[in-house]
């Protein structure tokens with residue numbers, strides 16, 4: 239019964255339901271965080287403006303181009319399609335479903351089969367050997383992207399998630415988001431925010447930033463004038479940075495990661511050190527230093543602002559130059575950095 243209903247729905251979208259089993263090595267759908275991957279993970283985007291008259295057809299074409307280029311289809315055309323829970327209410331979690339395209343197919347959501355596509359909750363497809371995942375997402379600016387990641391088990395955001403999914407033994411890493419835990423620990427009311435109010439609303443902004451899953455959600459969060467004002471950190475900045483540094487160790491949307499780097503960068507710009515026993519103590523810089531190795535990881539993954547933050551941490555210049563010299567496959571930003579031995583930090 240279940241298969242008959244699903245098969246009918248898929249047929250309306252030009253997809254054939256296949257009886258073949260789903261191989262165990264395919265990344266579980268809930269862990270296929272393609273949108274969190276970066277170009278360093280091999281991520282490829284095909285963006286389509288949905289406002290053009292045949293925008294959805296163009297999306298179908300973009301998905302097919304990416305699917306063909308990246309090898310989504312098995313020899314007989316089989317690939318895995320994620321059925322939403324609305325189509326498959328018998329399952330608590332969405333499941334991979336082996337399918338094949340017919341002559342007239344549609345995965346953008348423009349179909350009679352309630353195949354939701356990017357315009358209705360997202361599209362997720364994978365190759366049957368688990369080597370390719372391609373998603374479809376809509377963005378706030380009216381575009382839709384087909385986003386592909388090859389060898390997903392090598393991409394850090396996906397590896398991290400699958401480790402979490404596989405963590406069932408008592409020794410496994412606990413399922414705790416350290417940034418959210420840190421937010422709960424801090425007494426935000428005891429700080430004044432840069433906007434003049436008590437900082438309780440900063441906790442809410444940080445929670446949203448850490449949990450954001452789309453670029454649109456990230457763009458709605460503005461830490462400027464709250465955590466820092468024109469590169470001057472505010473009273474609440476050190477507390478906020480301790481959360482942000484914890485967040486860098488968690489799975490984040492790339493736009494959120496970038497926003498965190500920028501906030502760190504601005505807070506370290508004009509920070510006034512406090513003298514303690516004749517030693518200058520900088521609370522924001524100390525917070526940033528807690529995330530040093532993650533900042534290096536992010537810089538290696540192509541986040542230029544992470545390198546800018548490291549460059550503002552006192553005493554880190556030598557290590558940063560050494561790190562840049564050792565990058566086997568340097569990201570683009572390295573070219574624009576003039577790392578010469580005599581280029582001494584001022």
Ligand SMILES: [Zn+2]
Nearest residue numbers: 431432433464
């Ligand atoms: Zn504020």
